[in-house]
Amino acid sequence: MTETTLTTFPAHAPLAVQTRGDVVESVHFGSLAAVGPDGATLFSRGEPTARMYPRSALKPLMAVAMVRAGLRLPAEQLALAAASHSGSVDHQDTAAKILANAGLDEGFLRNSTDLPYGVAERAHWLAAGRGPTRLAQNCSGKHAALLATCVHNGWPLDSYLHTDHPLPRLVRDVVAELTGEDITAASTDGCGTEVFALSLTGMARAFSRLVTAAPGTPEHDVAAAMRAHPTMVAGPGRDVTALMQAVPGLLAKDGFEGIQLIALADGTAVALKISDGGDRARMPSAVPALLELGLDPEPLRPFNNLAVLGGGRPVGALRGLPY
Template sequence: MTNNQFPAHAPLAVQTRGELVESVHFGSLAAITADGGSLVSRGEPGARVYPRSALKPLIAVAMLRAGLELPADQLALAAASHSGSEQHQETAAKILADAGVVPEDLRNSTDLPYGVAEQQAWLNEGKGPTQLAQNCSGKHAAMLATCVKNGWPLETYLDADHPLPTVIREVVSELTGEELTVISTDGCGTEVFGLSLTGMARAFSKLVTAAPGTPERLVADAMRAHPDMVAGIGRDVTALMEAVPGLLAKDGFEGIQMIALANGSALALKISDGGDRARMPAAVPALLTMGVDPALLTPFNHLPVYGGGHPVGELRGLPLAN
């Protein structure tokens, strides 16, 4: 890649320590109205990025369209990057059991639980990486259940020419309004697509504005009803959905954050250096522009920076002008 191919990212968040700006996080974002109009943008929101796990709600829509039926808590886990708690793993195992398959049928990568507390508890019990503990196991369990529903092969459900990835590509392209011209492999083994932030914001808007009972709305409603399944205790995505009524949120590795409000306005952002710590603070100024009550966002915008055990600075999102 040459320099002129780098996206034109802009400053989105800063960390201060004492009187100095210690670090600056660059990135791009797009916030849109329910009808697709631009509310605010920064950087280059039209550049292609990999949304990583923020694709999971769209993949869940594709599976529902292919005939998958799950109760709301299990559907939320299918769209989750869960922390690997006992509840998360038991729910993924139930999706498998109800479909008549076993954890050994999973084809996702192995890992320790993603949540800090969950991982420590897991290690204290002397356990190592497993596919069920990995944060994408809910999605993969649902993928297997979808294959069983349709009589599709189980062993090859990650192959590009398998019917399931084919359906997923069609739905992702439809919801984002973009052709899938760049395709790679995500950390868990599923396909990941190069998409613009504007396209991803468009897709998340469709999830919350779809008619009740449609696959799009079922996914959005399940995630909002069970935010603890979408991430976990102590995770900012779960906390934000609990704090703001009707808000839908999904993060992704490498500094990805997607948010849609109940009114259909939506936000997509990417932190250019992939840093997770700046993801939520960078989102807050855009959410304020979108009309979210500032009091509800206070815990997410100004994160303390410590020196000697005492606050000496903060990590905060930079204000955005309309």
């Protein structure tokens, strides 16, 4: 890594603030891009063209690549293929079904092991005396679908994470196509799959393409599955699931390190990153952008102006900065 890389940072801007009483206690910086159905930028903050890793927000694009390669799953299972699920029994059972229908079992998975991601799901899992597993890890649906895609095409199973394998090569090409960006840098995500450095503008355009795609296309199928089964995309109590349930036709996917992608039914889309990777400001930072795009404020109220407690009572709020 060069000295220039170490000392050159994206020009992030304030996206959200936390107040305690009359004092601004914390400021959350980041970047955001909002694009229209034609991909043109409507407004932005910070430096949305800077490259960043979308992390799990990349999963819906990976699912599109799998469907293009011939993967056929019921909508509930396809939603899990694009998910960062909470690790509930239902989530794990659905991932196991994807494997079983391809003649496989958990032993073929090559994702990292982990406890369930959801707070309640993790507590229940630990109370039962269970430890980390690959099926419980939040990316197991994606990995199960990757393996099923390999079975369908007769591709090797043990090397499906290698960058020279046919499936990761296809994923790379599809991501470049949907974002409209050349892939110039890549690394390895937490679960073991390849992740690409892309701009927020490019990711917003890709999500716009998912929701505006014609019926019967892989893009449409993935978006429709996620919107029809929002509890598979995350889980009960998760803000991404709740937002899709609150706003009909909305598509949402989060990613580690403060990433949020949202597309509206008309193809308008928002992509943002919280600069330090913190999660708490991710959804509050998105709400003012959605209001600027004309969404009804009422269903968005639970996702912004989050109470800050002092002595067990509200004394401040975490809220996104308006446009």
